[in-house]
Amino acid sequence: MQKKKTASKFLVAITATAAILAGCGSEESSGSGETDSTAEKEPVEILNVSYDPTRELYEEFNKEFATHWKEETGQEVTIQQSHGGSGKQGRAVIDGLEADVVTLALAGDIDEVAANRNLIAEDWQTRLEDNSTPYTSTIVFLVRKDNPKGIKDWNDLAKEGVSVITPNPKTSGGARWNYLAAWAYADQQFNGDEAKIKEFVGNIYKNVEVLDTGARGSTTTFVERGIGDVLIAWENEAFLSLNELGKDEFEIVVPSISILAEPPVAVVDKNVEKKGTEEVAQAYLEYLYTEKGQEIAAKNYYRPRNEEVLKKYADQFPDINLVTIDDDFGGWKKAQETHFNDGGTFDEIYQPQ
Amino acid sequence: MAGHIPMQHGSKNTGKRTAEEPLWIRVLLIALALGFLLIFLVLPLIAIFIKAFEQGASVYFASITDPDALSAIKLTLIVVLLTVPLNAIFGVAAAWTVTKFDFKGKSLLITIIDLPFAISPVIAGLVFVLLFSAHGLFGEFLFEQDIKIIFAVPGIVLATLFVTFPFVARELIPLMQAQGSAEEEASLTLGAGGFKTFLLVTLPNIKWGLLYGVILCNARAVGEFGAVSVVSGHIRGLTNTMPLHIEILYNEYQFSASFAVASLMSILAIVTLVLKNFIEWKTSQHG
Numbered sequence: 001m002q003k004k005k006t007a008s009k010f011l012v013a014i015t016a017t018a019a020i021l022a023g024c025g026s027e028e029s030s031g032s033g034e035t036d037s038t039a040e041k042e043p044v045e046i047l048n049v050s051y052d053p054t055r056e057l058y059e060e061f062n063k064e065f066a067t068h069w070k071e072e073t074g075q076e077v078t079i080q081q082s083h084g085g086s087g088k089q090g091r092a093v094i095d096g097l098e099a100d101v102v103t104l105a106l107a108g109d110i111d112e113v114a115a116n117r118n119l120i121a122e123d124w125q126t127r128l129e130d131n132s133t134p135y136t137s138t139i140v141f142l143v144r145k146d147n148p149k150g151i152k153d154w155n156d157l158a159k160e161g162v163s164v165i166t167p168n169p170k171t172s173g174g175a176r177w178n179y180l181a182a183w184a185y186a187d188q189q190f191n192g193d194e195a196k197i198k199e200f201v202g203n204i205y206k207n208v209e210v211l212d213t214g215a216r217g218s219t220t221t222f223v224e225r226g227i228g229d230v231l232i233a234w235e236n237e238a239f240l241s242l243n244e245l246g247k248d249e250f251e252i253v254v255p256s257i258s259i260l261a262e263p264p265v266a267v268v269d270k271n272v273e274k275k276g277t278e279e280v281a282q283a284y285l286e287y288l289y290t291e292k293g294q295e296i297a298a299k300n301y302y303r304p305r306n307e308e309v310l311k312k313y314a315d316q317f318p319d320i321n322l323v324t325i326d327d328d329f330g331g332w333k334k335a336q337e338t339h340f341n342d343g344g345t346f347d348e349i350y351q352p353q
Numbered sequence: 354m355a356g357h358i359p360m361q362h363g364s365k366n367t368g369k370r371t372a373e374e375p376l377w378i379r380v381l382l383i384a385l386a387l388g389f390l391l392i393f394l395v396l397p398l399i400a401i402f403i404k405a406f407e408q409g410a411s412v413y414f415a416s417i418t419d420p421d422a423l424s425a426i427k428l429t430l431i432v433v434l435l436t437v438p439l440n441a442i443f444g445v446a447a448a449w450t451v452t453k454f455d456f457k458g459k460s461l462l463i464t465i466i467d468l469p470f471a472i473s474p475v476i477a478g479l480v481f482v483l484l485f486s487a488h489g490l491f492g493e494f495l496f497e498q499d500i501k502i503i504f505a506v507p508g509i510v511l512a513t514l515f516v517t518f519p520f521v522a523r524e525l526i527p528l529m530q531a532q533g534s535a536e537e538e539a540s541l542t543l544g545a546g547g548f549k550t551f552l553l554v555t556l557p558n559i560k561w562g563l564l565y566g567v568i569l570c571n572a573r574a575v576g577e578f579g580a581v582s583v584v585s586g587h588i589r590g591l592t593n594t595m596p597l598h599i600e601i602l603y604n605e606y607q608f609s610a611s612f613a614v615a616s617l618m619s620i621l622a623i624v625t626l627v628l629k630n631f632i633e634w635k636t637s638q639h640g
Contacts, residue, residue: 047588055605082587083601095486096496097504097586117487216604224608244606274499 043076046277046284049099051086051173051263052216053237057300058103064296065287069280077280085214086173087112093119093268100272100281103265105173105215107131107325108332110266117270124266133262134288135302138320139174139181141253142222142231142238149229153255154185157230158203165210165228167218169339169346173263174215176340178232181259183339184323188257202349223250234261235317236301260322401619404612416602416610417617424590425598425614428506432594433574436513440570444521445563449555451522452529453537463526469518477515478583481508504586509594512580517570524566525559532558561636565629572625576618 050058062079069077082089082097086105093099094116104110107125114120125132143151149162157164167175182201190196209228212218215237222231223241230253231238238252265285272278287293294304298313310317329335339345406413416422447466451459469477484490485502495502502508536558540550556563578596585592593601595618602611 052604080588080591082589084587092504092586095482095488095503096492096501098501220604 043078044277044280045078045080046100046281047080047082047098048101048103048284049082049089049093049097050103051089051105052083052214053174053219053234053240054103054263055081055083055216056240057236057297057302060300061288061293061296064292065284068287068292069283072283075280079284083216085167085171085217087171088213098271098275099268100275100277101265101267101285103263105261105263106176106332107262107264108176108336109173110264111332113268114266119268119270120266121269125264127267128265128285129289130305131262132264132266133305134265134285134293135263135297135304137235137261137263137302138258138322139177139232139255139261140235140238140258141255142233142241143229143251143253145249145251147251147253151230151253154182154204154257155189155200157182157207157232158200159207162207162230163209163228164204164207164230164232165212165218165222166208166232167212167215171213172215172218174234174237174261175218176335177234177259177261179339179346180325180329180335181255181257181323182232183345184259184328185255185257187328198345198349201345205350235303239301239316254318254320257321257323259328260324262325398619401612401615404608405616406609407612408609412609413613413616416607416613419610421590421593422598422610422614425593425595426617428509428593429575429595431506432510432513433571435510436517436574437567437571439514440517441521441563441567443518444525444566444570445559447522448525448529448559449551451526453534466519466522469516470523474516474577474579475583478512478580480515481511481584503584504588505592508584509581509592512584513574513577516577516580517573520570520573521563521566524562524569528559528562529555561632565632565636568625568629568632572622575621 048058048062058079058081062081066077066079069075082092082099084092086109089097090102090104090109090113093102093113102110102113102120110120110124114122114124121127128134141151141157143149150156151162156162166178169175169179179201182204183197186197186200190200210218210221212221215234218231219233219237219241222228223245231241233241235252238250242250242252265288267278267281267285272281288297289305291306291309294306294309298304298309298316301316303317304310304313323329325332325335329338337344417426447462451463451466482489482503485495485508486492487496489503502511536554537550540554541547545553576596577594578600581594582597582600585594585597587593587597587601589601595614599611599614599618602608602614
């Protein structure tokens, strides 16, 4: 009897201290959250939630924009970055990651954000020039030095004995562009015969040795771990691997047909409203379209929209026969439904062994 | 993992028997064990340090004093300082309840304590997303109050707390079970209060086991990747812990820098192991 009493006293003591400690913890954290938004009237912080391969681009661009904004308005701006697979990043914003701007791999992922909690107005893609896409890219192949498997075009990827590296279209934006580019090639080869197209694309995916979740993961698999004969990659990512990790180890192969990849940008209305960062977020995205911004994009191997900057970097960006998502696939909503949603063509052709 | 309790080492009997095995079997077994250790433990550890210093000491120190690296180290320390004491208290409370009292649903309670061991860290992270994300159970409320849990420090602390919850309790339960409650009962009959009994009788009995649990808990809290990755939001300089920072550096082709930070964590792990061995040695003396 007595034992029980003292023990329960002890339990009360322990839970009380625990509660106090826990209370301290949460108070401290919520307190710091408040000071973030109220105390810092002058300097401002914005968060850019982006996809994988833009790390180097935005590292350079953010510095440039911070200087520009300081000159223009006298206000200090800190831009925070978060990177990951495009779909995953969109998901995080929907779940409450307070992004001021999203700069994702494809319109479909921003559409998904826009469809939730009124985070972004539905007409977001018309709010900035060029479909809200300040820079574009395309899909090319990265092969090992001297191209030992003789890879020249998409049909070489479907051959037996070729090991292909590409990320998973379910989670990676880049992977969806890869998939559609292969589809576009097959579409032309077989004059739209869907059974043959599926067989062809299926053969490519049978050759896939590692299916990573994001574009950067695939690049590391191919480049650093040395797996695979060919990496289907963003043009900018391929160039970056070449420069960062050795021109004497890899070569870029440009296929006969590819896709115009448009990675768009948007202000997340609901978040900037709440944080009071509308102006700086908007200016941030608009600055991407200035000559300075376009130059930085081109330097980081993104194809600039600005004709003059593009001309300047012409030898870096070969002319490729490019199909577009709107003309050839009926826009992202349709492409997403037909190809990548559950039961879409990707599920049909891809059966892991 | 945890779950085992440091006790006496192999008795003399078994030593004698192995000595009777043919020489070649002994050599083969020892070579196998050493080879395994070398390939799976020693070589990777050495590789980390070689890679970390590949571009010289200046790059090494630059990468661990980089602002993002420092903020990752700071965040990791904050998380550890919050989770380890809390879990030590919860662990002692749980072990005390389970071992010194009989009540209905006791085995259910023990099962629940073990839950974080059984659940994949990714799920542990997603559980908090389900609860606190904008779509989650408390999402709307938290958004209106401007309280950030997920994709901020509190979420990381919660996820770590969850994952490291069982370490202390799991360490103490077998120990306290073996000790029984006779000493506490004696203390109580002699007129000591509950708290005094705990401080003067129970605590000295369990202190080494408790410390052992705390060290394991600490190691896991520092190193947790999966659960933290899910709730972090990966904002540079804000919500990246050391393991997440290592992954980011690796993905940015900064291999040396990433292994430099990794080497810091390895040093921490080695210190932890030394401490752990010291405690095992201490307990074997006491035991």
